[in-house]
Amino acid sequence: MIEPGLFLAHWQGHRRLSARVLAAFPEDQLFTFAPAAPLRPFGELLWEIVGQTGYVLDGLGTGTWGEPRWERLPSTAPGVLRAAWEAQTARIGHEGARVPPSRWAAAQATGWGEMTAVMTALAALDNEIHHRGQGTIYLRLLGIAPPDFWERG
Amino acid sequence: MIEPGLFLAHWQGHRRLSARVLAAFPEDQLFTFAPAAPLRPFGELLWEIVGQTGYVLDGLGTGTWGEPRWERLPSTAPGVLRAAWEAQTARIGHEGARVPPSRWAAAQATGWGEMTAVMTALAALDNEIHHRGQGTIYLRLLGIAPPDFWERG
Numbered sequence: 105m106i107e108p109g110l111f112l113a114h115w116q117g118h119r120r121l122s123a124r125v126l127a128a129f130p131e132d133q134l135f136t137f138a139p140a141a142p143l144r145p146f147g148e149l150l151w152e153i154v155g156q157t158g159y160v161l162d163g164l165g166t167g168t169w170g171e172p173r174w175e176r177l178p179s180t181a182p183g184v185l186r187a188a189w190e191a192q193t194a195r196i197g198h199e200g201a202r203v204p205p206s207r208w209a210a211a212q213a214t215g216w217g218e219m220t221a222v223m224t225a226l227a228a229l230d231n232e233i234h235h236r237g238q239g240t241i242y243l244r245l246l247g248i249a250p251p252d253f254w255e256r257g
Numbered sequence: 258m259i260e261p262g263l264f265l266a267h268w269q270g271h272r273r274l275s276a277r278v279l280a281a282f283p284e285d286q287l288f289t290f291a292p293a294a295p296l297r298p299f300g301e302l303l304w305e306i307v308g309q310t311g312y313v314l315d316g317l318g319t320g321t322w323g324e325p326r327w328e329r330l331p332s333t334a335p336g337v338l339r340a341a342w343e344a345q346t347a348r349i350g351h352e353g354a355r356v357p358p359s360r361w362a363a364a365q366a367t368g369w370g371e372m373t374a375v376m377t378a379l380a381a382l383d384n385e386i387h388h389r390g391q392g393t394i395y396l397r398l399l400g401i402a403p404p405d406f407w408e409r410g
Contacts, residue, residue: 233390
């Protein structure tokens with residue numbers, strides 16, 4: 105009931121919003137600021153999303169999943185994270201469009217259990233929204249107004 | 258590519274998680290604690306979700322949308338909010354199952370613009386995940402461990 109193209113456009117809108125929240129973060133706080141233990145800095149949360157989304161894109165593209173595994177903190181350079189984010193957003197665009205239509209609704213043997221392919225993508229998107237919402241509170245605590253939630257263009 | 262039943266089950270899982278975050282909140286902080294201006298207390302955020310979700314359920318059920326409108330803060334009694342949350346979660350279950358299958362993917366003239374019915378539900382769910390993520394930071398700032406994000410049963 106959701107066309108793949110519509111879902112991918114929705115996902116891309118969220119990626120753009122997350123990129124804006126990332127851009128709003130002071131570079132010197134991105135990998136250091138966390139308001140209470142054991143919360144992680146926003147840059148670390150975003151690397152988790154990059155790792156998780158990469159796992160989903162690999163599985164969507166190949167139909168083969170394996171165990172989820174990614175490096176926890178590949179870099180604390182803001183520019184490296186921003187570049188990785190942009191490159192992966194582009195991947196969602198061109199690789200997402202090439203996922204075989206039948207695969208989206210087909211059960212997949214993933215490292216998270218058996219689920220349809222689209223539900224793996226929705227799980228990654230849910231986690232992005234969750235951690236980005238946390239990041240907007242970090243911004244407010246730093247005295248910075250976050251981008252509007254409903255602005256996705 | 259997402260069956261309505263699968264989407265509704267996913268939505269209900271998020272509702273259960275939000276109910277747990279609500280239950281974890283100290284009653285005397287639910288409508289008072291906000292860590293920085295102009296952030297709203299978590300109870301107020303949840304009333305927004307109740308209002309928005311109610312708008313979506315009315316539209317899904319009738320195919321008629323009108324303008325979104327809801328009371329900003331119907332009550333500051335924690336028990337009233339909890340009861341409203343539970344009643345609305347039950348509504349998603351029984352009314353969601355009765356939405357005509359053809360309506361989910363059909364364009365609707367909503368107060369948020371023209372979009373398919375399922376995208377209105379996804380928008381409400383996205384907003385719930387976003388604000389609940391913010392609420393988990395409030396909990397950490399209050400010294401309370403939030404429920405696990407991945408536990409939805």
